[in-house]
Amino acid sequence: MQQTGRCLERHILFNCPCEPIKIIIFLLWHSSYNLHNPCSYSSYNSQSPEGRKGKMEEQVEMVGKAFVDHYYHLFDNDRPSLALLYQPTSMLTFEGQKIQGTDNIIAKLVQLPFQQCHHVISTIDSQLSSFAGGILVFVSGTLQLQGEDHPLRFSQMFHLIPTVEGSFFVLNDIFRLNYG
Amino acid sequence: MDPDALAKAFVEHYYSTFDANRAGLSTLYQDASMLTFEGQKIQGSANIVAKLTSLPFQQCHHQISTVDCQPSGPAGGMLVFVSGNLQLVGESHALKFSQMFHLMPTPQGSFYVLNDIFRLNYA
Numbered sequence: 001m002q003q004t005g006r007c008l009e010r011h012i013l014f015n016c017p018c019e020p021i022k023i024i025i026f027l028l029w030h031s032s033y034n035l036h037n038p039c040s041y042s043s044y045n046s047q048s049p050e051g052r053k054g055k056m057e058e059q060v061e062m063v064g065k066a067f068v069d070h071y072y073h074l075f076d077n078d079r080p081s082l083a084l085l086y087q088p089t090s091m092l093t094f095e096g097q098k099i100q101g102t103d104n105i106i107a108k109l110v111q112l113p114f115q116q117c118h119h120v121i122s123t124i125d126s127q128l129s130s131f132a133g134g135i136l137v138f139v140s141g142t143l144q145l146q147g148e149d150h151p152l153r154f155s156q157m158f159h160l161i162p163t164v165e166g167s168f169f170v171l172n173d174i175f176r177l178n179y180g
Numbered sequence: 181m182d183p184d185a186l187a188k189a190f191v192e193h194y195y196s197t198f199d200a201n202r203a204g205l206s207t208l209y210q211d212a213s214m215l216t217f218e219g220q221k222i223q224g225s226a227n228i229v230a231k232l233t234s235l236p237f238q239q240c241h242h243q244i245s246t247v248d249c250q251p252s253g254p255a256g257g258m259l260v261f262v263s264g265n266l267q268l269v270g271e272s273h274a275l276k277f278s279q280m281f282h283l284m285p286t287p288q289g290s291f292y293v294l295n296d297i298f299r300l301n302y303a
Contacts, residue, residue, distance in 0.1 A: 057221065091250045091251075093248045093250060093261075096246070096248065098250075123219070123299055125216045125219065125297045125299065127214050127216060127221075127295045127297065128214075129252065129257075129282055129294070129295055130252075130253070130255060130257065130284075130294070132253075132255075134252075134253065136259075136280070136282060136295050136297070138216075138278075138280050138297040138299065140278065140299055140301060153301060155261075155263065155278040155299070155301065157259070157261055157280045157297075159250075159252055159253075159259060161253070171252070171253065172250045172252060172259050174248045174250065174259070174261040174280075176246055176248065176261065176263055176278070178263060178276060178278065178301045
């Protein structure tokens with residue numbers, strides 16, 4: 001199962017003319033599937049506890065990276081579609097301003113005072129947040145606004161919660177610019 | 181207690197303990213606690229405190245610029261997101277850092293740090 005999954009991933013990545021988004025969504029789904037169903041790995045149960053822990057950490061890192069790629073790609077190219085990643089219980093704190101729920105969060109993000117922007121990610125750190133499969137993702141990077149000379153530096157954290165469909169949504173989102 | 185007030189109280193306690201007596205941080209972590217320090221992953225109170233007490237400076241001072249907090253879910257946890265400056269004794273310029281904590285309630289009515297991620301913010 002693990003072997004087949006990896007071969008399929010490589011096939012999609014290198015042979016299919018898929019948009020990057022579809023690849024990222026596939027990897028996100030694939031990672032989350034394996035995270036929720038560790039027994040799907042045929043070799044999983046034969047590993048030592050240390051081996052399993054290492055594998056779990058790898059999975060958590062993979063989900064974190066796939067999510068970050070997906071999130072900032074959407075942000076930079078199609079901000080309204082970020083709505084798919086939030087739910088009514090989601091909370092965003094944006095530069096100290098607290099906002100709750102998909103509609104309010106998307107309204108805030110689409111009316112930020114710039115048309116185009118580009119996020120460049122420097123660091124991504126991920127950890128399991130609890131026993132319910134939640135994942136914390138801590139990001140730092142730069143944000144280039146169109147027309148501005150210098151990029152802004154930022155830090156952001158996400159708390160991802162698994163959905164019944166096997167994906168993740170953002171329950172907690174905190175964004176801060178890092179002033180020099 | 182109001183969540184924002186709780187977050188501020190935790191942050192003050194954490195960094196004043198860090199700056200005065202790093203070993204004293206062990207009461208804030210448990211075996212399940214995870215720290216990622218500049219990309220290095222460490223688990224469990226003993227290992228975490230060993231890492232923090234072995235950092236290559238004797239004295240430091242954290243100065244906090246921002247504290248944001250949100251409840252993390254039905255288990256009563258709280259996420260705390262901090263940014264600030266870290267002044268090392270002997271260094272002319274302070275380092276900028278960001279850090280996030282995931283605090284979980286203890287049966288005794290206190291909190292411990294389940295997740296801790298620290299990153300310096302380089303120019």
